[in-house]
Amino acid sequence: MFDMLGISSQALFGQLLIGLINGSFYALLSLGLAVIFGMLNIINFTHGAQYMLGAFAAYFLLEYAGLGYWWALIIAPLAVGVTGIIIERLFLQWLYKLDHLYGLLLTFGLALMIEGTFRNFFGSSGLPYSVPPELTGGRNLGFMFLPNYRGWVVVFSLAVCLTTWFVIERTKLGAYLRAATENPTLVRAFGINVPRMITLTYGFGVALAALAGVMAAPIYSVSPQMGSNLIIVVFAVVVIGGMGSIMGAIITGFGLGVIEGLTKVFFPEASNTVVFIVMAIVLLIRPAGLFGRGA
Amino acid sequence: MQRVVDQNATDTARSRSELIAFIIMTVALVFAQAVVYPLFLMKALCFALFACAFNLLIGYVGLLSFGHALFFGWASYVCAHAAKVWGFSPELAILSGTAAAAGLGLIVGALAIRRQGIYFAMITLALAQMMFFFAVQAPFTHGEDGIQAVPRGRLFGFLNLGEQTIMYFTVLAIFLACFVLIYRIINSPFGEVLKAIRENEPRAISLGYKTDRYKLVAFVLSATFAGVAGATKALVFQLASLTDVDWPMSGEVILMTLVGGLGTLFGPVVGAFFMVTMENYLTTIGQWVFVVQGAIFVVCVLLFRRGIIGELARLLRIKL
Numbered sequence: 001m002f003d004m005l006g007i008s009s010q011a012l013f014g015q016l017l018i019g020l021i022n023g024s025f026y027a028l029l030s031l032g033l034a035v036i037f038g039m040l041n042i043i044n045f046t047h048g049a050q051y052m053l054g055a056f057a058a059y060f061l062l063e064y065a066g067l068g069y070w071w072a073l074i075i076a077p078l079a080v081g082v083t084g085i086i087i088e089r090l091f092l093q094w095l096y097k098l099d100h101l102y103g104l105l106l107t108f109g110l111a112l113m114i115e116g117t118f119r120n121f122f123g124s125s126g127l128p129y130s131v132p133p134e135l136t137g138g139r140n141l142g143f144m145f146l147p148n149y150r151g152w153v154v155v156f157s158l159a160v161c162l163t164t165w166f167v168i169e170r171t172k173l174g175a176y177l178r179a180a181t182e183n184p185t186l187v188r189a190f191g192i193n194v195p196r197m198i199t200l201t202y203g204f205g206v207a208l209a210a211l212a213g214v215m216a217a218p219i220y221s222v223s224p225q226m227g228s229n230l231i232i233v234v235f236a237v238v239v240i241g242g243m244g245s246i247m248g249a250i251i252t253g254f255g256l257g258v259i260e261g262l263t264k265v266f267f268p269e270a271s272n273t274v275v276f277i278v279m280a281i282v283l284l285i286r287p288a289g290l291f292g293r294g295a
Numbered sequence: 296m297q298r299v300v301d302q303n304a305t306d307t308a309r310s311r312s313e314l315i316a317f318i319i320m321t322v323a324l325v326f327a328q329a330v331v332y333p334l335f336l337m338k339a340l341c342f343a344l345f346a347c348a349f350n351l352l353i354g355y356v357g358l359l360s361f362g363h364a365l366f367f368g369w370a371s372y373v374c375a376h377a378a379k380v381w382g383f384s385p386e387l388a389i390l391s392g393t394a395a396a397a398g399l400g401l402i403v404g405a406l407a408i409r410r411q412g413i414y415f416a417m418i419t420l421a422l423a424q425m426m427f428f429f430a431v432q433a434p435f436t437h438g439e440d441g442i443q444a445v446p447r448g449r450l451f452g453f454l455n456l457g458e459q460t461i462m463y464f465t466v467l468a469i470f471l472a473c474f475v476l477i478y479r480i481i482n483s484p485f486g487e488v489l490k491a492i493r494e495n496e497p498r499a500i501s502l503g504y505k506t507d508r509y510k511l512v513a514f515v516l517s518a519t520f521a522g523v524a525g526a527t528k529a530l531v532f533q534l535a536s537l538t539d540v541d542w543p544m545s546g547e548v549i550l551m552t553l554v555g556g557l558g559t560l561f562g563p564v565v566g567a568f569f570m571v572t573m574e575n576y577l578t579t580i581g582q583w584v585f586v587v588q589g590a591i592f593v594v595c596v597l598l599f600r601r602g603i604i605g606e607l608a609r610l611l612r613i614k615l
Contacts (some may be wrong), residue, residue, distance in 0.1 A: 115585065229424075
């Protein structure tokens with residue numbers, strides 16, 4: 001059937017898989033952005049740099065501490081999350097009363113600093129990070145060959161996204177979070193430490209980015225600018241989905257990854273730009289975004 | 296009645312301080328080329344105009360565009376292509392670059408003003424990135440090489456721009472003309488409506504202003520002036536390259552304006568000269584330039600939100 005279109009099923013499903021993997025990263029990153037924006041009213045431009053930090057943390061753990069992928073999956077998000085908490089305490093907490101734009105500018109500056117420093121020490125070329133031995137190889141599904149590691153990335157990030165959704169939408173902790181997003185003063189009056197919640201939320205959002213970075217390390221090589229181009233695409237994803245809904249961020253992330261993958265098969269010239277074109281179309285038809293609540 | 300008269304008096308005093316500052320700036324720039332390397336001055340002037348164009352949007356309408364490199368870079372591509380391949384005269388080449396920027400400004404502006412605040416910044420950044428990828432792929436931009444060896448030509452057929460002094464005074468004239476034009480726009484009734492939108496958009500709407508149209512016109516104007524700057528830069532350096540369309544350029548113009556002072560008349564000019572001078576001295580430190588830029592962003596946002604000119608104006612209690 002696929003041969004009729006002049007495309008082998010191997011190529012089509014291979015690109016679809018890559019699309020799903022990119023989609024997992026889009027989903028994890030836009031989820032983090034949405035959670036942070038909900039609590040802090042700040043668009044975290046440092047997100048791409050923090051994704052890169054996650055990948056580098058995995059690399060350092062292997063290189064200098066001999067700790068492999070599975071340890072990195074736990075330690076790297078925690079470590080980068082802690083740096084996020086420090087950033088929030090040192091810088092971001094002074095900006096909550098100002099215009100949103102200052103938060104964007106400050107985090108942009110931080111991203112420049114982090115990425116500049118890493119480029120200085122590691123150049124622009126990527127560092128290799130190998131797939132963990134448990135997940136090497138792959139399986140033949142009949143219509144395509146599925147590398148085990150790639151399958152793992154899609155399944156695991158989907159699980160992380162859904163868990164996050166569950167915690168925020170269905171648990172008591174999530175209820176506090178949502179309440180504090182709506183009306184922080186009132187929630188404080190009930191005796192809940194909102195400032196600490198804000199700090200931890202930022203740490204959590206940053207940890208999600210770092211987790212995505214660790215997962216990306218064996219697929220794309222670890223390089224200082226791996227986050228800067230990704231974050232712009234993720235911004236477009238956020239504009240398309242709107243930041244009002246957690247599930248919306250997840251669906252939009254995976255969906256756009258798949259659209260991008262399909263574009264690579266049928267019209268490769270546009271694969272870099274298709275997400276932006278979708279954004280422009282969504283702005284024309286539904287200015288508030290697919291899952292947005294108002295502008 | 297007395298208060299109205301007082302208000303008028305302070306207004307005149309204020310515009311007098313602006314006039315004096317303008318004269319000082321003009322005189323300094325006319326004589327600077329005798330002591331400072333002209334190419335450096337021309338670069339700073341192009342960026343100063345770029346920053347003034349950007350400031351028109353952030354400072355007077357309150358819209359943060361994170362994609363102004365799009366207009367700057369594409370105007371420089373179109374100008375370079377027109378001058379080199381089509382053999383346009385310099386004034387026509389700059390005009391075509393500017394027209395391209397205005398057209399792109401209309402499209403991007405119409406899309407971006409559909410959302411507010413933080414989304415506006417993200418949309419402009421995303422669309423600029425899209426056009427960056429077009430610039431990478433389009434054959435006429437020559438990818439990584441850029442358009443090189445752009446002829447400067449003869450302005451109006453008789454002024455040889457190959458001579459550095461003539462080129463310098465042409466750039467200076469373009470800069471001053473645009474600066475005065477931007478000043479007129481800001482202080483026109485149209486500019487007053489823009490400031491009203493910046494302060495309180497719902498109220499401006501309730502007064503009957505179609506704020507979306509005002510925002511769109513302001514966006515197109517800002518893109519157009521950014522285009523003049525980009526096109527001029529292409530002639531000055533005889534080069535149009537990917538650096539000018541890439542997102543760090545959008546960040547740089549924000550930083551220039553922020554350092555000089557958002558919403559001040561002279562701030563972007565001072566900020567541009569400050570940043571260009573700094574980068575000139577820091578070329579030897581390689582990637583650390585980005586770290587320094589980032590640090591300046593952080594310091595400005597946390598401690599120095601008024602910028603150089605904003606602080607100066609506050610200290611001297613004048614308008615600049």
